[in-house]
Amino acid sequence: MEEQFWNRRFFILITGASRGFGRTLAHIFSSKVSKDSQIIILGRNKEKLESVKEEIKNDNSNISVNTVNIDLAKPNAAEFQKILEPFKETNYDVYILINNVGSVGDISKDASSFNDNEELTKYYELNVNSPIVMTSVFLKLF
Numbered sequence: 001m002e003e004q005f006w007n008r009r010f011f012i013l014i015t016g017a018s019r020g021f022g023r024t025l026a027h028i029f030s031s032k033v034s035k036d037s038q039i040i041i042l043g044r045n046k047e048k049l050e051s052v053k054e055e056i057k058n059d060n061s062n063i064s065v066n067t068v069n070i071d072l073a074k075p076n077a078a079e080f081q082k083i084l085e086p087f088k089e090t091n092y093d094v095y096i097l098i099n100n101v102g103s104v105g106d107i108s109k110d111a112s113s114f115n116d117n118e119e120l121t122k123y124y125e126l127n128v129n130s131p132i133v134m135t136s137v138f139l140k141l142f
Contacts, residue, residue: 008093016101018043075130099131
C-alpha cells in the first residue's frame with residue numbers, strides 16, 4: 001500500500017528547508033516521490049538552499065527542485081502568491097505544504113526576560129502569522 005501511495009506526482013513546499021528538520025524532510029520526500037514530482041524549498045540562506053537542492057537532485061534526478069530565498073519573519077500574502085502562482089495550473093496528484101520554519105528565540109533568556117514587545121512580535125510573525133498566511137495562499141491556489 002505504501003508503494004501505491006508514493007507512486008503519484010507530488011507537489012511539496014517545505015519552509016525552513018536549508019538546514020535541520022526541514023532539510024531532512026526534503027531528503028526523505030525526494031527519495032520517495034515519483035518521477036515528475038516537484039519540491040520547492042524555502043529558507044533564508046541561499047547557499048544552503050542550493051546545497052540542499054544539489055543533494056536532492058543527486059538522490060533523485062527525476063524530480064524538479066526549486067529554491068526560494070526568503071525571510072518568512074515578514075509574512076506577505078502577495079509575495080507567497082508570487083512564489084506559488086507559476087505552479088497554479090500544474091496537475092499534480094498530491095499537494096503538500098510543510099510549514100517547518102520557526103524559532104524558539106534566544107534560548108539563553110529565561111521566561112521572565114521576555115518583556116520586549118518588539119522581540120515578541122517578531123517571534124509571533126515567524127511562528128504564527130507566517131504559517132497561517134502561507135497556508136491560506138496555498139489553499140486558495142491548490
